[in-house]
Amino acid sequence: MAKSPTLIDQLRAWWLRVTCPTEFLCDNCRYDYDSACKRPQRPNAVKCPDYRPK
Numbered sequence: 619m620a621k622s623p624t625l626i627d628q629l630r631a632w633w634l635r636v637t638c639p640t641e642f643l644c645d646n647c648r649y650d651y652d653s654a655c656k657r658p659q660r661p662n663a664v665k666c667p668d669y670r671p672k
């Protein structure tokens with residue numbers, strides 16, 4: 619059975635919807651360049667703890 623999202627998960631999803639108008643977080647992230655981000659999910663991250671809007 620799938621676990622229902624916690625309040626924190628729901629708040630995070632809401633925050634991402636509000637702050638990221640693009641499909642992938644990286645397209646709207648201030649760290650979307652080589653020397654700033656070495657994460658393997660770049661440039662197509664849909665979840666990222668380091669995401670910061672531009």
Ligand code: SF4
Nearest residue numbers: 644647650655666668
């Ligand atoms: S920090 Fe996360 S969201 Fe930002 S560019 Fe890197 S992988 Fe993408």
